[in-house]
């Protein structure tokens with residue numbers, strides 16, 4: 117990893133978010149979209165075929181390009197990537213890594229391979245060039261609003277991808293150490309202390325795992341930066357209090373770095389890294405705030421190894437008005453979670469109704485500070501099963517408290533009787549390195 121490259125990225129990214137006007141963003145987007153579009157046509161036989169009757173001159177042309185999704189991407193993986201990598205070989209490699217817990221470095225010494233499991237069991241394979249992944253912390257720093265005047269930064273970056281072949285950075289102004297989220301907690305704590313870590317970058321589910329051990333941390337963590345999962349407001353408050361640190365969020369998925377928090381703590385879309393189209397329930401492009409995005413179509417503007425152009429994701433977000441920080445990057449009001457994670461109930465008139473997962477998260481988290489992790493499973497409409505992992509297992513009354521809380525909240529939605537089954541059980545984070553899923557719905 118080259119520190120200079122990192123600092124260059126940092127400066128560029130800070131400049132974009134701070135000074136780009138709406139017009140400049142549009143112009144920049146169009147230029148980058150054309151660049152990846154042309155590259156894909158030349159280097160990916162999948163896109164070459166897909167776009168053979170298409171032109172891309174105006175943005176309208178772009179909006180008329182076919183939309184792809186995870187299934188199409190996976191079905192055509194070998195033809196879609198621009199390095200002639202064979203799907204079965206990459207998948208074999210990824211699964212082997214997952215099972216062996218043995219971190220062997222990069223695939224063909226060039227790529228980080230990410231594996232995500234979908235709700236319907238279809239796995240997604242994501243390639244990130246080694247160089248891009250190594251530069252990621254500087255993207256995070258730039259987008260986390262870290263001023264360079266607060267140097268030196270001693271960063272611990274908890275990674276969920278397989279490779280541990282990253283070169284740590286050891287300079288006077290920035291030291292950066294990578295650790296796997298699968299590492300034993302004791303080891304993580306001693307690394308934090310030994311390295312005098314002041315910035316911790318980790319997924320929220322991992323930060324929650326650290327809470328019971330917080331008193332063992334002897335160094336002063338100034339900032340916790342979360343990524344990979346939605347950071348709930350309640351978690352944010354709790355981390356802030358428990359670690360006495362500033363807590364900021366990066367909204368990142370296997371498909372790209374979607375958004376990151378500004379200095380005022382609001383999430384802004386990373387308009388220079390991804391191009392995001394949002395559509396409402398009637399499939400109309402959203403340009404206004406406060407409309408629920410039921411469909412999100414993204415184009416990753418920076419990953420040329422596996423171009424994702426007009427790729428549909430099922431994340432649901434709502435846009436907000438312009439932020440007081442001055443940036444023209446669109447501000448996100450709320451990440452509602454994934455469309456797959458909606459929970460379904462019958463109201464008093466026997467109509468099927470959905471509840472957003474973020475509401476459930478809130479209801480569960482506010483019930484007790486003793487809940488370390490949880491899982492919500494739905495196999496049938498009107499029935500849910502919740503697993504609670506408690507910090508102090510002697511406090512068994514939490515189950516009935518939560519049952520009461522959920523029923524009370526559901527009444528607001530005209531939902532009166534449903535089956536809620538609450539179990540207290542230890543929840544282990546998944547052995548495979550993909551995202552921990554709090555919601556498992558088997559209703560489609």
Ligand SMILES: [Zn+2]
Nearest residue numbers: 378382439441
């Ligand atoms: Zn802002």
